[in-house]
Amino acid sequence: MGRAQEAKRRDGNEIEFSRIVAFSDGVFAVAITLLALNLSIDTNLPKGELGQAIWDQRENFLAYAISFAVIGRFWLVHHRFFGEVTAFDGRLISLNMLYLAFIVLIPFGSQVLGEYGGQTTAVVVYAVNLSACVLVGLWMVADAHRAGLTSIDAEAHRENRIRSIYIASVFLASIPVAFVLPTVAQLMWLVLFFDPTSRIAERTAA
Amino acid sequence: MGRAQEAKRRDGNEIEFSRIVAFSDGVFAVAITLLALNLSIDTNLPKGELGQAIWDQRENFLAYAISFAVIGRFWLVHHRFFGEVTAFDGRLISLNMLYLAFIVLIPFGSQVLGEYGGQTTAVVVYAVNLSACVLVGLWMVADAHRAGLTSIDAEAHRENRIRSIYIASVFLASIPVAFVLPTVAQLMWLVLFFDPTSRIAERTAA
Amino acid sequence: MGRAQEAKRRDGNEIEFSRIVAFSDGVFAVAITLLALNLSIDTNLPKGELGQAIWDQRENFLAYAISFAVIGRFWLVHHRFFGEVTAFDGRLISLNMLYLAFIVLIPFGSQVLGEYGGQTTAVVVYAVNLSACVLVGLWMVADAHRAGLTSIDAEAHRENRIRSIYIASVFLASIPVAFVLPTVAQLMWLVLFFDPTSRIAERTAA
Amino acid sequence: MGRAQEAKRRDGNEIEFSRIVAFSDGVFAVAITLLALNLSIDTNLPKGELGQAIWDQRENFLAYAISFAVIGRFWLVHHRFFGEVTAFDGRLISLNMLYLAFIVLIPFGSQVLGEYGGQTTAVVVYAVNLSACVLVGLWMVADAHRAGLTSIDAEAHRENRIRSIYIASVFLASIPVAFVLPTVAQLMWLVLFFDPTSRIAERTAA
Numbered sequence: 001m002g003r004a005q006e007a008k009r010r011d012g013n014e015i016e017f018s019r020i021v022a023f024s025d026g027v028f029a030v031a032i033t034l035l036a037l038n039l040s041i042d043t044n045l046p047k048g049e050l051g052q053a054i055w056d057q058r059e060n061f062l063a064y065a066i067s068f069a070v071i072g073r074f075w076l077v078h079h080r081f082f083g084e085v086t087a088f089d090g091r092l093i094s095l096n097m098l099y100l101a102f103i104v105l106i107p108f109g110s111q112v113l114g115e116y117g118g119q120t121t122a123v124v125v126y127a128v129n130l131s132a133c134v135l136v137g138l139w140m141v142a143d144a145h146r147a148g149l150t151s152i153d154a155e156a157h158r159e160n161r162i163r164s165i166y167i168a169s170v171f172l173a174s175i176p177v178a179f180v181l182p183t184v185a186q187l188m189w190l191v192l193f194f195d196p197t198s199r200i201a202e203r204t205a206a
Numbered sequence: 207m208g209r210a211q212e213a214k215r216r217d218g219n220e221i222e223f224s225r226i227v228a229f230s231d232g233v234f235a236v237a238i239t240l241l242a243l244n245l246s247i248d249t250n251l252p253k254g255e256l257g258q259a260i261w262d263q264r265e266n267f268l269a270y271a272i273s274f275a276v277i278g279r280f281w282l283v284h285h286r287f288f289g290e291v292t293a294f295d296g297r298l299i300s301l302n303m304l305y306l307a308f309i310v311l312i313p314f315g316s317q318v319l320g321e322y323g324g325q326t327t328a329v330v331v332y333a334v335n336l337s338a339c340v341l342v343g344l345w346m347v348a349d350a351h352r353a354g355l356t357s358i359d360a361e362a363h364r365e366n367r368i369r370s371i372y373i374a375s376v377f378l379a380s381i382p383v384a385f386v387l388p389t390v391a392q393l394m395w396l397v398l399f400f401d402p403t404s405r406i407a408e409r410t411a412a
Numbered sequence: 413m414g415r416a417q418e419a420k421r422r423d424g425n426e427i428e429f430s431r432i433v434a435f436s437d438g439v440f441a442v443a444i445t446l447l448a449l450n451l452s453i454d455t456n457l458p459k460g461e462l463g464q465a466i467w468d469q470r471e472n473f474l475a476y477a478i479s480f481a482v483i484g485r486f487w488l489v490h491h492r493f494f495g496e497v498t499a500f501d502g503r504l505i506s507l508n509m510l511y512l513a514f515i516v517l518i519p520f521g522s523q524v525l526g527e528y529g530g531q532t533t534a535v536v537v538y539a540v541n542l543s544a545c546v547l548v549g550l551w552m553v554a555d556a557h558r559a560g561l562t563s564i565d566a567e568a569h570r571e572n573r574i575r576s577i578y579i580a581s582v583f584l585a586s587i588p589v590a591f592v593l594p595t596v597a598q599l600m601w602l603v604l605f606f607d608p609t610s611r612i613a614e615r616t617a618a
Numbered sequence: 619m620g621r622a623q624e625a626k627r628r629d630g631n632e633i634e635f636s637r638i639v640a641f642s643d644g645v646f647a648v649a650i651t652l653l654a655l656n657l658s659i660d661t662n663l664p665k666g667e668l669g670q671a672i673w674d675q676r677e678n679f680l681a682y683a684i685s686f687a688v689i690g691r692f693w694l695v696h697h698r699f700f701g702e703v704t705a706f707d708g709r710l711i712s713l714n715m716l717y718l719a720f721i722v723l724i725p726f727g728s729q730v731l732g733e734y735g736g737q738t739t740a741v742v743v744y745a746v747n748l749s750a751c752v753l754v755g756l757w758m759v760a761d762a763h764r765a766g767l768t769s770i771d772a773e774a775h776r777e778n779r780i781r782s783i784y785i786a787s788v789f790l791a792s793i794p795v796a797f798v799l800p801t802v803a804q805l806m807w808l809v810l811f812f813d814p815t816s817r818i819a820e821r822t823a824a
Contacts, residue, residue, distance in 0.1 A: 015430070016495045018221070019437060023487065025225060026441025029232025030648075032310065033240065034445065039314045043321050050318070050327040065307070072303040075229065076296075083222045090488075097484040101477070104444070108451045112462070115455050121462040224633070231637060235644025236442075238722070239652065245726045249733050256730070256739040271719070278715040281641065282708075289634050427636070428701050431643060435693065438647025446651065502694075509690040513683070516650070520657045524668070527661050533668040 004148035007087035020093060021082050027100045028078070031107060032071045035064050038111045063114030067106055074103060074133060081141055087149045095140040102132045123178035123185045131171040138164040167192060210354035213293035226299060227288050233306045234284070237313060238277045241270050244317045269320030273312055280309060280339060287347055293355045301346040308338045329384035329391045337377040344370040373398060416560035419501040432505060433494050439512045440490070443519060444483045447476050450523045475526030479518055486515060486545060493553055499561045507552040514544045535590035535597045543583040550576040574616070579604060622766035625705035638711060639700050645718045646696070649725060650689045653682050656729045681732030685724055692721060692751060699759055705767045713758040720750045741796035741803045749789040756782040780822070785810060 010017045039060050041053050078099075085092070109129035116122035138161060144150050145157050152160070170191055178185035216223045245266050247259050284305075291298070315335035322328035344367065350356050351363050358366070376397055384391035422429045451472055453465050490511075497504070521541035528534035550573065556562050557569050564572070582603050590597035628635045657678050659671050696717075703710070727747035734740040756779065762768050763775050770778070788809050796803035 013495075015433075016491065019433060019491055019494075021221075021225060022228065022434065023437045023441055023491075025229045026232055026438055026644075027445055029229055030236050030442050030445035031448075032306075033233055033236040034448070036237075036240070036310045036314050037243075037449075039311075041318060041321070045322070047325070050322050050325055054318070054327065054331065064311075068303070068307045068310070072300075072307075076299060079222065079225055079229075082225075083219075093488060094484075097480070100444075101480045101484075104448045104480070105451070105476075108448055112453060112466070115453070116457070116462050119459070119462055121466065125466065227633075227637060228640065231641045232438075232644055235641055236648050238718075239645055239648035242649075242652070242722045242726055243655075245723075247730060247733070251734070253737070256734050256737055260730070260739065260743065270723075274715070274719045274722070278712075278719075282711060285634065285637055285641075288637075289631075425701075427639075428697065431639060431697055431700075434640065435643045435647055435697075438644055439651055442648050442651040443654075446654070449655075505694060506690075509686070509694075512650075513686045513690075516654045516686070517657075517682075520654055524659060524672070527659070528663070528668050531665070531668055533672065537672065 003089060003091070004087060007089040007092075007147070007149055009087050010085060013088075017085075017088060020088065020096065024078060024082070024096060024100060025075075027104060028071065028075045031104050032068060032075070034107045035067050035071070035110055038107065038114055039064060057114075059117045060114035063110045063117065066113075067110035070130065071103065071106055074137070077137065081137075081144075081150075081152075084150045084152045085144065086151050089147075089149070091147075092140070092144050092149060095136070095143060099133070099136045099140055102129065102136055105129050106133070117186065118182055120178045120182045123182045124175050127171040127174050127178065127185070131168045134164050134168040134171070138168070209295060209297070210293060213295040213298075213353070213355055215293050216291060219294075223291075223294060226294065226302065230284060230288070230302060230306060231281075233310060234277065234281045237310050238274060238281070240313045241273050241277070241316055244313065244320055245270060263320075265323045266317075266320035269316045269323065272319075273316035276336065277309065277312055280343070283343065287343075287350075287356075287358075290356045290358045291350065292357050295353075295355070297353075298346070298350050298355060301342070301349060305339070305342045305346055308335065308342055311335050312339070323392070324388055326384045326388045329388045330381050333377040333380050333384065333391070337374045340370050340374040340377070344374070415501060415503070416499060419499040419504075419559070419561055421499050422497060425500075429497075429500060432500065432508065436490060436494070436508060436512060437487075439516060440483065440487045443516050444480060444487070446519045447479050447483070447522055450519065450526055451476060469526075471529045472526035475522045475529065478525075479522035482542065483515065483518055486549070489549065493549075493556075493562075493564075496562045496564045497556065498563050501559075501561070503559075504552070504556050504561060507548070507555060511545070511548045511552055514541065514548055517541050518545070529598065530594055532590045532594045535594045536587050539583040539586050539590065539597070543580045546576050546580040546583070550580070621707060621709070622705060625707040625710075625765070625767055627705050628703060631706075635703075635706060638706065638714065642696060642700075642714060642718060643693075645722060646689065646693045649722050650686060650693070652725045653685050653689070653728055656725065656732055657682060675732075677735045678732035681728045681735065684731075685728035688748065689721065689724055692755070695755065699755075699762075699768075699770075702768045702770045703762065704769050707765075707767070709765075710758070710762050710767060713754070713761060717751070717754045717758055720747065720754055723747050724751070735804065736800055738796045738800045741800045742793050745789040745792050745796065745803070749786045752782050752786040752789070756786070 008016065039057060041050070041057070045053055106129060109126045112122045113126045141150075141152075141157070141160060141164075145152055170188060174185040174188045177188060214222065245263060247256070247263070251259055312335060315332045318328045319332045347356075347358075347363070347366060347370075351358055376394060380391040380394045383394060420428065451469060453462070453469070457465055518541060521538045524534045525538045553562075553564075553569070553572060553576075557564055582600060586597040586600045589600060626634065657675060659668070659675070663671055724747060727744045730740045731744045759768075759770075759775070759778060759782075763770055788806060792803040792806045795806060
């Protein structure tokens with residue numbers, strides 16, 4: 001395959017390779033920390049209203065917790081994927097940039113969700129944002145896998161693909177629901193705590 | 207022990223390991239720098255009122271100084287702990303994420319403390335935030351120690367546990383006090399400058 | 413050449429060298445992530461107006477997408493250039509700082525473009541900002557090349573110079589146009605998707 | 619000397635050492651990028667007033683340029699100093715933290731200077747902030763040098779000390795002047811472009 005031969009081997013280009021990873025880590029670290037900027041209190045509250053003001057932020061705290069876990073999870077997947085990358089080219093770097101562009105939007109999506117969690121638009125914004133992260137991530141991984149830039153074996157790649165499609169499906173399925181029952185749409189995301197992926201992978205492999 | 211055997215050895219996975227550390231360092235670096243965003247002045251002050259405006263920020267400066275020292279201290283402890291980690295698995299990475307999630311809240315807690323330092327709620331918010339950092343940190347360390355992922359010897363680990371419990375106790379004990387005398391609750395934290403831990407460790411070892 | 417002899421060799425100073433690169437990567441990572449702070453919604457919108465508020469941000473999203481691609485592209489060029497650097501001195505570090513000072517302005521330029529995209533001033537601000545990045549970048553590369561601090565061969569350097577001048581020319585040419593037709597000036601930037609550089613390089617080499 | 623013997627050698631602890639440096643670099647990178655947050659325009663300007671709004675920010679741009687150069691310079695000095703560090707202990711790490719705490723204040727000082735440049739208070743705030751950076755930096759370097767933790771030779775250290783005292787003196791001398799003529803006090807800082815340090819060092823060495 002032409003692309004794998006033209007790509008730079010990771011072995012002989014450790015510094016260049018580690019810069020891509022370090023840049024990505026920097027973006028993840030800043031994005032996850034910016035989540036906390038969505039938590040903020042007015043500076044001139046009358047005495048005695050601070051407790052209420054913090055209580056009013058409870059949905060922002062919830063959005064913070066969810067989004068921290070989400071970005072942390074994306075980082076972990078990214079971390080594992082790049083641990084398996086054996087060669088890289090401009091196309092992989094570009095797809096990684098596109099992926100990061102959607103990761104960096106999560107603090108915005110999280111702000112919208114925290115402020116307007118019960119509304120259709122907020123749920124749709126967040127679901128679209130996270131689906132985009134998952135799907136672009138899948139694209140990046142599948143593309144690198146096909147081009148022979150990774151050491152992921154076929155079985156692991158298949159499981160990963162099923163998992164990504166499963167996660168994206170849950171988010172995408174919650175979008176139409178959000179137009180009728182926004183709160184139910186959010187509850188649908190809890191399904192993600194149950195990961196039937198390996199069972200699906202087994203059955204479809206048979 | 208199963209977990210230690212399944213965990214990845216740090217030796218053969220230096221790059222993956224150093225990414226975890228680099229990501230954590232990035233989060234710490236951003237969080238500690240965001241503390242300065244709590245210091246801010248209005249842009250349209252009438253001439254001659256700037257001095258007063260800065261003087262009015264004195265509690266914010268104090269909160270900045272305290273929180274910078276606090277995050278710096280947490281970073282140092284984190285730094286030392288990861289210096290002793292010899293193997294890592296998904297569980298250690300997850301606990302580290304949870305730990306970072308509370309570290310990233312410190313700039314928010316610091317803003318609340320700086321703006322409303324004399325009020326019960328502000329003192330409680332800050333004390334809860336820091337206790338959570340200490341306790342999750344202790345959990346992470348104890349869990350990794352138990353699973354055989356570190357080279358910390360039993361004695362050092364025991365001292366570390368006593369110190370963490372001591373620090374968390376001071377913060378937790380200040381919470382009920384804050385409901386009656388918020389300023390006294392804050393002064394209680396000064397106790398932390400005296401570190402009786404090694405003496406306690408010696409006595410309880412006997 | 414005196415400067416190349418006085419410069420520190422990268423080989424014997426990997427740690428110092430990698431700190432320069434790591435610092436630059438950190439600045440790029442923070443700058444690219446701060447782009448998302450230009451996306452923000454009011455926190456007290458009446459029910460049902462969230463969709464409109466997000467739709468009103470469509471130009472901010474466009475500016476975000478453009479600027480993310482732009483900073484990502486600058487990072488890639490910077491990344492490749494430093495991959496070819498074989499020695500460094502104070503002058504290279506200073507030019508790199510100047511370069512970063514213009515990169516860090518992009519989130520501001522992007523905010524102006526997102527909010528006031530149809531106005532002459534906004535287009536001029538953005539075009540000046542990006543031209544400055546390209547030209548200072550060219551200065552840095554040409555200066556290091558002349559001083560013998562890189563392993564870029566003459567032909568590659570010539571192509572790089574032509575490309576930089578081409579990009580800067582498009583931005584600079586859009587400035588007078590922006591005084592008459594700001595929207596057309598922005599559309600001119602699309603020319604950059606067509607890269608005639610290698611053909612120009614071939615013809616002028618003949 | 620006890621401290622040098624108890625300190626960890628950099629050679630055998632490269633990872634721990636490089637984390638200190640990486641953390642410091644992260645803080646510098648975030649702080650220098652946050653400077654751009656001081657540049658900001660209103661989002662609802664009437665048509666045609668954008669040019670004026672940007673022109674009104676000219677002092678903010680000047681403060682940005684000065685502060686970027688200042689932080690960049692501090693980073694370079696820090697970078698060179700840590701290039702000479704051969705061993706480290708808790709005390710060096712603590713002094714480094716204190717040093718960073720003043721570096722992180724520069725974006726705030728810069729905001730004050732940009733908004734209220736002609737006023738005594740703003741000039742004093744900035745001069746105090748930068749003097750503190752220089753003096754704490756000198757303290758850190760002198761302390762590490764005395765403890766035998768660096769490979770700086772006596773002559774280079776003497777020059778460095780003279781330079782630091784010279785810079786701090788200019789800032790400190792501008793403070794009383796600022797109470798009478800704030801603009802003149804700022805112009806005094808230009809003296810720093812002339813560096814008589816090496817001549818002073820020569821003369822006092824004789």
